[in-house]
Amino acid sequence: MTPRGHLRNLAVALTGCGFALLALAVWIPLDVDTGVIDVWRRNVRIGDAMLPVFSAAGMALAGAVIGVRSLLRDAEPAAGRIDPRFLAWLAATLAAGLALMLLTGPILAWIVTGGETPYRVLRATAPWKYLGFALGGTVMTFGLIALSQHRPSWRLAALAFVATLVIALLYDLPFDNLLLPPNGDF
Amino acid sequence: MGVFDYILAGVFEAFTANPALVLGPLVLSWPVILVALGFFTGVLIGATPGLSGPFVMALALPILISIFGFTPDALLPVLGFLVGVMKGATLGGAVPAILFNTPGTPDAFMTTLDGHPMARNGQGGKALRVAHFASVSGDSFSDIVLFVCAPFLAISIEAFLGLPEKAALMILSLSFVAVVVGKDTWKGLLAACFGLFVASIGTGTDSYPRLSLGSDVLAPGLPTIAVVIGVLVVGEILVSLQEMYLSKRARRAAAEQLAPGDSALSLAERRRLLPFIGVSMSIGTMIGALPGIGTTLAAAMGYTAGRKMHRGTPAFGQGAPEGIAATEAANSAVSGANLIPALSLGIPGNVAAVFIILAADTIGGFNPGPAVFRFSAEEVNPELVVAFALFTLMVVANLLNWLTGAWFMRLLGGLIRIPKQVLLPIVLLLTLTSVYVEGSAMSDVYILLGFGVLGYLMRQSGVPILPFVIAYILAGPLETAIRNAFEASGSDPWFLFSSPVSLLFLALSAAIVLGAGWLRGTPTPDC
Structure with a gap:
């Protein structure tokens, strides 16, 4: 395992999970007016929060898998250098x-x-x-x-x-x- | 209107609807002029190491929209230019690969293996002719497949798929792209989910634009062109600038430039190449029809297939014309087939298709998807006329390629190359200016640069770019399809699992993610 690739994957995982959790816990609840499901004049419909909630949940899942995997097994060399x-x-x-x-x-x-x-x-x-x-x-x-x-x-x-x-x-x-x-x- | 009436209307639309010059009965239309301009620009840019077709598309799109405006008349000239660039850039990439041993585009790498040894033996001109013959054959074949398959696929989708199935199909396509692009399934999924999230900023159906942080800049949504060009083009420029900053090789002497030399390619020689071209263009077309799999894999597979077929001398890798033919036919056959999912489903499969969908979305009046190919007899479907006009322009580009491509490639062989260190900063300023003039707001430039840095960080961290871009483009149609399907089902929470077809698509999505290791047997880092 190259230390740089290992750390880079961990950084990607933390950034992905951190952003997703921040969005799910703070940004979406405070900045979207309708929930995942919205009831309007007794009509049940999909609210504005659905797309960001599902995409943030997907990011959290992907970030978690990348993080756990980089901790458990050999990582590939870092894709590129950030100078x-x-x-x-x-x-x-x-x-x-x-x-x-x-x-x-x-x-x-x-x-x-x-x-x-x-x-x-x-x-x-x-x-x-x-x-x-x-x-x-x-x-x-x-x-x-x-x-x-x-x-x-x-x-x-x-x-x-x-x-x-x-x-x-x-x-x-x-x-x-x-x-x-x-x-x-x- | 019948099928032939639509085809005829499309041909007339391309040749006469938007005239630039009228000389008696002769009409030269803007779409035809722009497709020619795009083709020659594409060959020139493809032949310039460090630049590629998407660079020109990114630069040209805001400029062309500024020139032609947001009117229906703008659609065909802009799409024609993009199609011309797409075709020209693939062809142009072979010129430096053969003459300078430097691939102009990543997919031309395999061309260097046999092209440069031929050039060193004084057969550079012949190698260029082989590359042109194979490239234009592959491109033409792929276009014919597009013309036949796209309407057929779209009609089938319209006839057999309802709203939940269409939503499930988009999820399947997105999963496929996320998994096959890049080397890591989960990074691909992370990029796709992030693209969906970014697309949700400032959009939605509520009166308050979601996730806009109360900002006037975010309220109308992020400027799509700035986001896509930033992450695709500016990110690539920043990575290249860093490579040159870090590499001592950037200061090495210019590579040896060889004269084209012998350029004759007899009919018998062409006939000998045909089996290699036939196999490779079939491979390229099949690969191109799948979203997310790029020209680099097609070129590698075409070359490998050609090597297995080849007998005699010179061997592959030592100056065999068949090696060039196998590579160029495969990578050129990708471009037309890539438009099959783009035009029939509205799902962009590669960067060129992203720009074509972006242009159509920005100008309006043409929404790539199954509805385009609705052959309505009672009333005219204007989108179908545009689709056939676009096909006509692709034929024009191919004719131009057959007639002038070889000559133009040889001409470029003698041009002086501009160093990448000088070229890229100028391209960055051009990109910045192009994005600014479309919106006349510095906020667009900051967003462009911000997403450029994001693209740089993603590339350097091994997070693929294409899933982000495709998810960003597909987010709107996907959300609309899901909303409509939910409402049509009477708010059934299991609406996506209610039909066997949508269930099959979703199961396939899961299977693709789980079987990702097998799918990525040969990685394709196109973006």
Whole structure:
């Protein structure tokens, strides 16, 4: 038994059982208005809780079997590796890219117009509509390329910028009614 | 309307109903343009290592819906594009397998065994021709089986199965998919149950949207496209990015690229390949008709059958054209047959079928299932016309494949490959943008990325993705069927066990779960 595969199966079992029990004990009772069986004007019918209750029960059963089995017998090697450092870099890159995408346009609009024109008015006009997407998209793409290549370079940054610009133009030029991220949210 | 009237109406619908260009009597319709575009894009993407058909489908679906809108006119162009991609990607996967010893798609791995040795012997062009001939033969055969079997199966289901039996059939299909995909029955069941649970968020018949936590984002239900693309495509991108992050091999020199060389394939050579193609395409079609079993198993079984049939030199694995033919005929025959359960029962059997059902659900006006093939004589069944139009578009894609596929494959052999490290981050941004433009809300992007991380964690923990996705798609129809069956039975709590057929389906579901070890004799980790 490989320790990693053994622990991974236990983690899957605990997550599955834990989520299912939480759903059965807390989420479903508090957040579904009708039970598994509902009586409405003397009609007996299936309530909204049926599907989530049965699926959560199925998850609990499957999780329990996976857990018991991993304790009792040899497990297979772990299917893949979950690398916390990769996940941390990935989360940081995506968060930075999305934050820049969301904030660049409104902040620049506020600086340039002195707060007189809200970003909502400018969101569909050039160059404002491209600013957030271009900067956030470039940072995200470049960050991920650099992460997988292990060697950031100006060439890759330029490549990421060009790719982001091409994507922006691909969606924006042919279609008048489409808004690039994040302009539809303003 | 009679059967032939419906077929004729479908053909007219495909060729003339949505014209893009009219030159006198000649009409070029949007569905035909889109099926051609999808086919060539599919071949190109299939030939690019690191990308696959589902990537293009995921990117294209929100864009196409944004372009064509939610009108009945949008249905055939969008479905045509998806069908074109599905057919093209399988064919394209053989190009890098033969010329670069790198399978473009997982099911083309077996093609490398004989294709690359042929290319090294200066017969790369011939190997491409063999792959094309076998692939297009398998695909065409599988489509013919689809055209005949899907209506027949749907009519039988409508005639013989009531509401409880249909619900039991869905449970049987779901159990089958949960068990056969991946290596662990219980992880498959966990994924399927989780898919059902996620699908129940923000839905239901009560005025309060269940499990919505009082949130306006969850109240209308999770955006289906973001959930499916997140878990299927973004999850795969994250796994690949991590592989490259961890692997030193990512920085190795580019693989040797061989010129196509000799490309002639005589009639006698084609005739010699026919027995191998015939056996493999039959295997691929049978496997494709079963939900959840993918092209990789079909290719492996086709190759094994071909090896047993083969006599003489070169042996399989050393540059035998029969090896390429056996593999390509089998994996290409899966695509058409996969649509048999999708169109006749509404049960998606693989990722391509998931996207076709997703497109139909999102646009509306076409609900894959037994009702599609209702041949009503008194009034026109518009869904049946759409189904025959879709079949027509598949024939168009096949004709395109027969006429131009080999030429396009050779053309791609000379293209410069884009490194995966550069390609995948760009595809991620494209995916994110595609999902955003459909809903114009950043919440869709967060849901996409959240389910992408879920897909990554599931893959790395050996929990299969396809049962989750299929359960998520089937949850709505399954719940409706169970509700209706319960009410029709007069609230009988044993309604699912009341007929021998539904009892048989449920017993089969239990037997499949219990006999899972035998069913998974050869694992098929397609997703």
